[in-house]
Amino acid sequence: MPSIKQVQITFDxxxxxxxxxxxxxxxxxxxxxxxxxxxxxxxxxxxxxPEQRGAWFACSDPTGAGPRLYFQRVPEGKAVKNRVHLDVRAGTGLVGEERLAVLRAECARLVALGAVCERVLVADEDNESCIGMRDVEGNEFCLD
Structure with missing residues (x-):
């Protein structure tokens, strides 16, 4: 069985x-x-x-390291919580207040682009801080 070399993430x-x-x-x-x-x-x-105009769009990591993202138009709107979501790794390697400050700054940048901040989860004994967000069409993602 051949191994999979690439993955594409598709958004409806x-x-x-x-x-x-x-x-x-x-x-x-x-x-x-x-x-x-x-x-x-x-x-x-x-x-x-007319029915095919703007039906899809794609983007990719210019370094080639990340997966291609593909966006396809669907007739129905988002109705429930995503079963899969992206974690945007903005605070990798940071802990405590330093991590939270970096996450909050990135959150502010993304809100200015149209994202919505849903909740800030502050570090506890088991987990580091993260921020739950939604993109411009309501898809959940996390700043981690």
Whole structure:
């Protein structure tokens, strides 16, 4: 059995490009150039039948280390808690007040991009601090 070499994370959403560009800002990812023969993504989308315009968007880690993120338009809205979520590792290696300060600063940056801060979990005897958040379409993620 061959081993899996890569993984892609797919988001169901209402506005793929908007959500993708949010995650580009969060993670330092980049959007691909428009398809061959098109100067812009708007030009590409304009060439498609109306029902296919803006149906998907993708972005990737410019270093190649992280997974590709793919965003696809679906007709239904988000209704329940995610079964899988991303942990954005902003405080790796930090503890206590130093970690919490870094997480709060990153939280403020992401809120300015359209994210919502749901809850701040302060360190206890078993766990370090983390912040529960939602992206621009309500998908849960954690600052860890």
């Amino acid at each position: 959403c209402a506005d793929p490009e908007r959500v993708a560009r949010f995650w580009c800002e969060v993670l330092g990812y980049v959007a691909p150039p428009p398809p061959e023969g098109f100067a812009t993504w708007d030009a590409y989308n304009g060439s498609l039948p």
